Amino acid sequence: MNDMAISERLLPLQLNDVSFRHRNQTLLQDINLQLGVSGRTVLLGPNGAGKSLLMRLCHGLLDPTSGTVRWALDNRSWADIRQRQAMVFQRPVLLRRSALANIRHALALHGVKRSERNTLAMAALDRFGLASLSARPARVLSGGEQQRLALARAWALQPEILFLDEPTSALDPAAVKAVEDAVAAFQALGTRIVMSTHDMGQARRMADDVVFLLRGRVHEHAPASTFFESPQTPEAAAFIRGELIW
Amino acid sequence: MSGSGSFEQALNLIFSFDPALMEIIALSLRVSLTAVVIAAVLALPVGAAIALFRFPGRGALVTVLNALMGLPPVVAGLMVYLLLSRAGPLGSLGLLFTPTAMVVAQTLLVFPIVAALSRQVVEDLWEEYREQLQSLGCNRLRAIPTLLWDARFSLITGVLAGFGRASAEVGAVLIVGGNIDGVTRMMTTAIALETSKGNLPLALGLGMVLLLLVAIINAAAYQMGESAKRRLG
Numbered sequence: 001m002n003d004m005a006i007s008e009r010l011l012p013l014q015l016n017d018v019s020f021r022h023r024n025q026t027l028l029q030d031i032n033l034q035l036g037v038s039g040r041t042v043l044l045g046p047n048g049a050g051k052s053l054l055m056r057l058c059h060g061l062l063d064p065t066s067g068t069v070r071w072a073l074d075n076r077s078w079a080d081i082r083q084r085q086a087m088v089f090q091r092p093v094l095l096r097r098s099a100l101a102n103i104r105h106a107l108a109l110h111g112v113k114r115s116e117r118n119t120l121a122m123a124a125l126d127r128f129g130l131a132s133l134s135a136r137p138a139r140v141l142s143g144g145e146q147q148r149l150a151l152a153r154a155w156a157l158q159p160e161i162l163f164l165d166e167p168t169s170a171l172d173p174a175a176v177k178a179v180e181d182a183v184a185a186f187q188a189l190g191t192r193i194v195m196s197t198h199d200m201g202q203a204r205r206m207a208d209d210v211v212f213l214l215r216g217r218v219h220e221h222a223p224a225s226t227f228f229e230s231p232q233t234p235e236a237a238a239f240i241r242g243e244l245i246w
Numbered sequence: 247m248s249g250s251g252s253f254e255q256a257l258n259l260i261f262s263f264d265p266a267l268m269e270i271i272a273l274s275l276r277v278s279l280t281a282v283v284i285a286a287v288l289a290l291p292v293g294a295a296i297a298l299f300r301f302p303g304r305g306a307l308v309t310v311l312n313a314l315m316g317l318p319p320v321v322a323g324l325m326v327y328l329l330l331s332r333a334g335p336l337g338s339l340g341l342l343f344t345p346t347a348m349v350v351a352q353t354l355l356v357f358p359i360v361a362a363l364s365r366q367v368v369e370d371l372w373e374e375y376r377e378q379l380q381s382l383g384c385n386r387l388r389a390i391p392t393l394l395w396d397a398r399f400s401l402i403t404g405v406l407a408g409f410g411r412a413s414a415e416v417g418a419v420l421i422v423g424g425n426i427d428g429v430t431r432m433m434t435t436a437i438a439l440e441t442s443k444g445n446l447p448l449a450l451g452l453g454m455v456l457l458l459l460v461a462i463i464n465a466a467a468y469q470m471g472e473s474a475k476r477r478l479g
Contacts (some may be wrong), residue, residue, distance in 0.1 A: 054375075059381060061377055061380055061381060079383060082381075082383045083383050085375075085381075086381065086382075089377065089378065092379070093374065093375055093378035095375075095392070095396050096396045096478050097395075097396070098479075105382075105392065106382050109382045109383050109384050109388065110382075110383060136479055137478040140477075157382075
């Protein structure tokens, strides 16, 4: 994507028989999932279904207890594969430095030359309407600005895939709109999007396909239109109607 | 000699910038500040590394480090004395009874304080930053400078505590420095000596200067930390 000449693609991502156990509790099991080269996948499911966990396993923040998480570029080093991904968390974690320095730091970790960092970081801030706040300490920005800064930081890294873990759950409607626009901008550049949400309207607006998780398993994985119009399981149908299921 | 008389004479000594007094103050500051700088440069990354890495004996190391915060200065002095005395392993360097020996002894006292605090602060910050930093491709070694920089205002407190310990202790510098007039006489050793000689004005003057210096440095650091906290959130 972008101007990076990538001869080999990171995607698709293939999860085979993935399970994750923690303190004798099985939190995810029998996950078989393929994420194709493009599009927006939305993870849905009640609290505790394993949405965040699944994303962390995909991103490599956690290792599966059993099974495999395999990228198309599996022959590459861990660091190389990591550099082609980015993740935006529910609560953005920003360093105790200026907005600009936060992005510069991420660029430094990605091996971008010192002389180029400032320009790239400013461009990313500008893209998300944060240029005037570049010198502001990141942690005194408003919640919406902080999330936009987290997106700008991801933008500067030009990832092939972007994970978003409930990126709008703590934001007001205007900030939600800004995040959704940002995600659309990423997708326009060809970035693969994987996000989780509790907002059914957002899921309808954004999903190309839906992975519906329930009790640590993939209960349904279908194109968005199929999932919302004619869910295959009574649990999914109940969830879409907004009923409590667990 | 009455107490209040001593007090007036002490003020006179201070405000006349008595050369002997000034020399003692300068040496004290030079030795303690050097020791604190050396200890901080070594202890901050060591503390951060202990916070980030898991290795056999880590728990024991943390316990030892915490215990060494209470290392009695005379014991630290004795250890450095044995190391630097003529018959000791580093005796050939001829450092015993020099300011350098005092710097070494005080560094030994300050190191555990800064390292233990650095470990605690960095461990907490790593808990907060870990997922984000790992997501950005940051390994634990590379995280050390990031975390130390982001914890800078908390760490200053630890470095200050170290300076407080260095500037206040008598035992270590007395043993390895010898309290030689004009060579290794520090504020604390001079206070001990002058008090025992009955020269209370000088002892009192030195005591007041010592208190004042520690207060000024702490006030400056506190202000710096507070304003930074307000600015950086």
